[in-house]
Amino acid sequence: HLFVQILKLSQNVLGRSTSAGQIINLLSNDLSRIDTMVTFMHVFWILPIQVAITCWLIWRQVGVSSLAGILAMVMFSIPVQGYLSKLMGKLRLKVAEKTDKRVKLMTEIVSGIQVIKMYTWEKPFEKLIHFIRKSEVRDLTKSSYLLGVYASSVVFLERLSLFATVVCYVLLGNGLTPDKVFSMAQLFNILQLSAAVHYPQAVTSASQSWVSMKRLQRFLALEEKDLPHTEKCREGVVSLNNISAAWIKGVTVLKNITLNLKPGTLCAIVGPVGSGKSSIIQVLLGELPPSSGTAKVGEGVSYASQQPWLFSATVRQNILFGQPYDRKMYKQVVKVCALRKDFKQFPYGDQTVVGDKGASLSGGQKARINLARAVYRKARIYLLDDPLSAVDAPVGKHLFNECIYRYLKGTLRILVTHQLQYIMKADVVVVINKGEIEATGTYNELSSNNLDFSKLLKHQEPQNEEVDEVAVLHGSLGVRDSTRSSTRSTASTLSATSDIHKTTHTDESEAETVSHRAEFPLKQYVNACDNNCLILGLMFVLIMSQALCSGADYWAAFWTTQDQIRHSSSTTPLQHEEPNNETLYIHNIHSGDLPQYTYHVSEETSNISQFAAPSVIYDDFLYKNQSYHLFKTDIAISIYGSLILLIVLSTIARSLTFYKMCMLSSINLHRRMFTSLLKAPIRFFNTNPSGRILNRFSKDMGAVDELLSTSLVMTVQVMLVMTGVLVNVCIANHYASIAVVILGCAIIKIYKVFITTAKDLKHLEGTTKSPVFTHVNSTISGLVTIRTCKIENILIQQFANHQDVNTSSWWLIGALQQALGYG
Numbered sequence: 001h002l003f004v005q006i007l008k009l010s011q012n013v014l015g016r017s018t019s020a021g022q023i024i025n026l027l028s029n030d031l032s033r034i035d036t037m038v039t040f041m042h043v044f045w046i047l048p049i050q051v052a053i054t055c056w057l058i059w060r061q062v063g064v065s066s067l068a069g070i071l072a073m074v075m076f077s078i079p080v081q082g083y084l085s086k087l088m089g090k091l092r093l094k095v096a097e098k099t100d101k102r103v104k105l106m107t108e109i110v111s112g113i114q115v116i117k118m119y120t121w122e123k124p125f126e127k128l129i130h131f132i133r134k135s136e137v138r139d140l141t142k143s144s145y146l147l148g149v150y151a152s153s154v155v156f157l158e159r160l161s162l163f164a165t166v167v168c169y170v171l172l173g174n175g176l177t178p179d180k181v182f183s184m185a186q187l188f189n190i191l192q193l194s195a196a197v198h199y200p201q202a203v204t205s206a207s208q209s210w211v212s213m214k215r216l217q218r219f220l221a222l223e224e225k226d227l228p229h230t231e232k233c234r235e236g237v238v239s240l241n242n243i244s245a246a247w248i249k250g251v252t253v254l255k256n257i258t259l260n261l262k263p264g265t266l267c268a269i270v271g272p273v274g275s276g277k278s279s280i281i282q283v284l285l286g287e288l289p290p291s292s293g294t295a296k297v298g299e300g301v302s303y304a305s306q307q308p309w310l311f312s313a314t315v316r317q318n319i320l321f322g323q324p325y326d327r328k329m330y331k332q333v334v335k336v337c338a339l340r341k342d343f344k345q346f347p348y349g350d351q352t353v354v355g356d357k358g359a360s361l362s363g364g365q366k367a368r369i370n371l372a373r374a375v376y377r378k379a380r381i382y383l384l385d386d387p388l389s390a391v392d393a394p395v396g397k398h399l400f401n402e403c404i405y406r407y408l409k410g411t412l413r414i415l416v417t418h419q420l421q422y423i424m425k426a427d428v429v430v431v432i433n434k435g436e437i438e439a440t441g442t443y444n445e446l447s448s449n450n451l452d453f454s455k456l457l458k459h460q461e462p463q464n465e466e467v468d469e470v471a472v473l474h475g476s477l478g479v480r481d482s483t484r485s486s487t488r489s490t491a492s493t494l495s496a497t498s499d500i501h502k503t504t505h506t507d508e509s510e511a512e513t514v515s516h517r518a519e520f521p522l523k524q525y526v527n528a529c530d531n532n533c534l535i536l537g538l539m540f541v542l543i544m545s546q547a548l549c550s551g552a553d554y555w556a557a558f559w560t561t562q563d564q565i566r567h568s569s570s571t572t573p574l575q576h577e578e579p580n581n582e583t584l585y586i587h588n589i590h591s592g593d594l595p596q597y598t599y600h601v602s603e604e605t606s607n608i609s610q611f612a613a614p615s616v617i618y619d620d621f622l623y624k625n626q627s628y629h630l631f632k633t634d635i636a637i638s639i640y641g642s643l644i645l646l647i648v649l650s651t652i653a654r655s656l657t658f659y660k661m662c663m664l665s666s667i668n669l670h671r672r673m674f675t676s677l678l679k680a681p682i683r684f685f686n687t688n689p690s691g692r693i694l695n696r697f698s699k700d701m702g703a704v705d706e707l708l709s710t711s712l713v714m715t716v717q718v719m720l721v722m723t724g725v726l727v728n729v730c731i732a733n734h735y736a737s738i739a740v741v742i743l744g745c746a747i748i749k750i751y752k753v754f755i756t757t758a759k760d761l762k763h764l765e766g767t768t769k770s771p772v773f774t775h776v777n778s779t780i781s782g783l784v785t786i787r788t789c790k791i792e793n794i795l796i797q798q799f800a801n802h803q804d805v806n807t808s809s810w811w812l813i814g815a816l817q818q819a820l821g822y823g
Contacts, residue, residue: 001220002026003799006779007792008224011287012247017222020780021104021694024773026219028699029099030212035810037209040202047202050194058187061180062169069165069188073157073195081153081200084146089207091143096215098136099702105129106697107777110690114682122678129674133667140705141663148655150200151713155545155651155721156644158185158192159552163644166556167637176563181556225287225787235298236263236380236412238284243293245283253279255435257293261428263380266405267414268426276435277416278306281385284414287784298412301788302379304387306416308370309782310361312689312774315343316350319372322791330376336403337372338395339365360686363390368399375403377789381412388419400425525708528665528672538657542720545650550724552643554731559636655713662709670701691774699769754820761813768806775799 006023058066109116109125116125162185170176243257253276261267269277282288284297310318316325319333334340334350342365346352354360354369361369367390374382384404388396400422404413415426423429424443431439431446439446529535673696685693730737779786779795786795 002031002216003776003779003796005220005222005224006776007783007786007795009783010223010225011282011784013222014780014783016248018219019100019104019107020777021102021107021698022100023219023776023780024107024694024698025096025100025103026212026216027772027776028695028769029702030096030215032699032702033205033208033212037205040198040205043198043202047194047199051191054187054191054194058165058184058191061184061187062165062174065165065169065172065174066184068168069161069163069184070191072164073161073188073191076153076157076160077195077199081150081196082203084150085200085203085207088143088146088204089211091139091146092208093211093215094139095136095143096211098132098139099698102129102132102136103694103698105132107690107694110685110693113685116678117682126675126678130671133670137663137667137705140666141659143706144659144663144709145656147710148659148713149652150204151710151717152648152651152655153200154192154197154714155549155717156648157196158188159549159644159647161188161192162556163640167640170563170633170637176560178557178560178564181560185556235300237261237296237298238381238412238414239294239296240280240283241294241296243283243290243295245279245288245290247279247288252291253435254283254288254290257283257432257437259430259437259440261412261414263298263412264410265412265427266425267412267428267430268423269414269416269430269432270418270420270423271432275432277432278385279435280432281383281414281416282784284383285784285788287787298380300378300380301383302374302377302381303383303785303788304371304374304385305782305785306385307781308363308366308390309785310354310366310369311778311782312354314348314351314353315346315369318354318369319350319376321373321377321789322794323377332407333372333376336399336407337368337375338398338402339368339372342368364392364395367391368395371399371403373785375408379411382408382414384413384415386416386418388417388422525665525669526661528668529661530668531661531664534657534661534664538654538661541650541654541657542716545647545654546720546724548643548647548650549721550728552640552647553724553728555640555643557732559640562636563633658713658716659709662712666701666705666709669704670697673697673701689770689774690777691772692770694777695766695770695773698773700766750820754816758813758816761809761816765806765809765813768802768809771802772799772806775802 002023009018055066055070058070105125105128109129116122162181165184165188166176166181238259238261240257240259243254244252245254246252257280259267259280269280271277279288281303283290283295285301285303286297316330319330334343339350343349367387371384371387374384388399391399396419400419404415405425415422417423426443429439429441429443429446430437439449441449526535677693726740730740775795775798779799786792
């Protein structure tokens with residue numbers, strides 16, 4: 001639907017309400033967020049079931065005490081994270097708008113790179129891009145900090161809920177046992193995954209997708225091209241009666257235009273720049289709806305645009321443009337359009353692949369191929385919008401005499417031109433100025449009326465009508481493809497076309513090339529931060545936060561075992577006496593009734609008449625003929641609570657520091673990439689389609705800004721948690737280290753297989769996405785030509801083919817992740 005809407009867009013909205021950059025951003029970032037949201041849709045219906053069952057199981061374990069932990073998790077999960085998701089949704093809208101501006105400007109820079117380099121405008125455009133990028137990153141940073149709070153909650157929320165439940169359970173006079181704490185920890189982990197991980201992810205994804213859908217809705221609701229406002233009449237006839245029209249409401253570009261042309265007429269329209277010549281052509285094509293008057297255009301119209309439009313295909317395909325190949329007619333068109341010599345110079349003749357927008361060709365070559373496409377279509381009316389301005393005088397003379405005047409004789413030809421030497425052969429000359437027709441007639445009639453053509457056109461620029469109304473509406477930089485002479489020599493042109501022809505057959509090698517260049521992409525990503533102090537601080541916070549998490553887990557187990565001793569039926573409190581000089585030492589309990597933990601016991605375990613000193617920290621108990629110093633309940637709770645508080649603060653600091661590093665890396669990577677692009681030679685732009693370049697600055701940069709940072713934070717947290725768990729397990733049971741080593745080797749082997757395949761598939765997905773952007777960008781540039789030739793269905797099918805290939809690779813990535821448990 002998005003591509004179909006592009007084909008229906010009115011010329012009024014292009015550049016004013018939307019742009020190629022915004023459309024590419026919709027295709028790359030907004031649609032991907034909707035894809036992500038689909039994977040979380042089941043959370044909204046399964047979440048209540050999971051939460052209800054899990055809460056019931058926790059209730060069975062500890063009764064009313066479970067409400068403390070459940071309430072703590074629910075209160076943080078639903079209102080707090082719901083509020084965070086709402087804020088992120090608002091920030092997402094701001095980021096999307098600023099990304100639109102950046103990608104739009106990037107599109108124009110790539111299109112006009114030759115002029116930018118010729119006038120050495122790299123620095124001004126670099127400052128402009130960096131200014132927009134700085135504003136974009138400001139909102140991205142705010143959003144990433146909110147994500148940091150959410151990411152840290154994944155670590156501390158389970159422990160916080162377990163702490164609330166355990167404390168409540170103990171203060172109610174109940175005794176803790178390891179089996180209760182262990183089962184509660186697992187149940188709270190399940191509850192956390194449902195309520196604190198999957199639910200916030202679903203809400204965040206839904207809020208971001210809602211913003212994306214609203215943006216898509218606004219785009220789909222943009223003004224479409226009106227139904228044909230030109231009335232049908234007999235073939236080869238054009239009739240305009242008191243036509244007035246305006247591109248923008250209140251700014252009239254045509255006033256009371258009346259023009260009647262018969263079949264076989266050669267009509268030349270002349271006038272200064274911005275006078276409305278191209279607007280008359282747009283009225284005849286149905287692109288500019290008249291505000292008053294009537295327009296009648298016969299069947300069978302062909303059009304050569306003012307700005308030569310070519311797409312990335314062979315020269316022959318650009319000329320045929322969906323028409324069947326007629327060998328005899330094709331040769332005639334090539335001859336009259338002065339392309340035979342060019343075909344001999346091209347390395348593959350007319351099978352040479354031109355770059356995106358004909359980047360490998362000179363302005364004159366593009367203009368002649370653009371004219372050949374219009375001439376090859378069998379039509380009764382030819383609308384030629386200044387096709388001679390990009391060629392030199394001898395070629396222009398050949399095109400006019402052999403093509404326009406002789407080959408197309410017998411058809412109605414409306415030629416917009418600045419070349420006064422050709423209007424003498426025109427049957428009708430129309431002089432237009434400031435949107436009004438000043439004179440109409442033959443050249444001799446106008447000359448006899450003392451009309452000074454040279455004075456009329458004295459203010460015109462030596463180039464084609466670059467500042468016409470249509471160009472302004474497209475919101476371009478004023479940079480156009482057509483120039484009076486080629487900016488490259490024939491040798492460089494041939495080299496470029498040869499390179500492009502080879503490149504189009506080896507696009508699939510792009511992923512392999514990138515893979516070899518970036519052998520350690522993660523290391524390069526971290527180094528791109530360019531802040532060693534921040535990296536060292538991050539490492540310290542990572543180690544400290546995980547040490548606190550492991551310490552809290554160990555303390556929970558330690559305290560649970562002590563509490564079991566305290567409430568054991570065979571445990572007797574000891575009476576305090578005067579302290580003695582007996583030495584206390586740490587002894588490992590090997591009883592089968594208790595886990596192996598370290599406790600304070602007396603040296604003489606057989607003599608129970610010796611007692612420990614009284615303490616405000618310990619309670620003394622006798623258990624199985626041994627005396628113990630057990631922490632007082634309030635002291636144990638204080639220690640546990642302090643650890644939980646430190647975990648909350650350290651994990652939030654860890655996430656915020658990590659996201660800060662990621663944002664700095666993202667800023668520096670974009671700056672380096674853009675600087676390298678500006679410094680790249682023209683050959684680079686000739687051999688790389690614009691879609692591939694824009695894909696790097698839109699979808700790939702969006703992944704680095706948002707997806708990569710979040711994935712890294714989660715990955716590091718999971719690795720730290722795994723490390724902490726394995727260390728605790730190995731301390732408690734030394735034999736478990738054997739299984740850890742075996743499983744570790746197996747996991748590393750699986751990871752290597754996964755990461756190699758995943759990288760290749762990801763590069764494949766990026767490579768297959770570039771043709772989609774190239775196709776869309778090319779379609780927007782040639783929208784009027786496409787609609788005139790009525791080949792929308794062909795382009796829709798081509799877009800579907802590109803999208804199907806890309807979707808296949810995207811599906812393979814998801815299948816691989818799910819198959820190996822990394823999804």
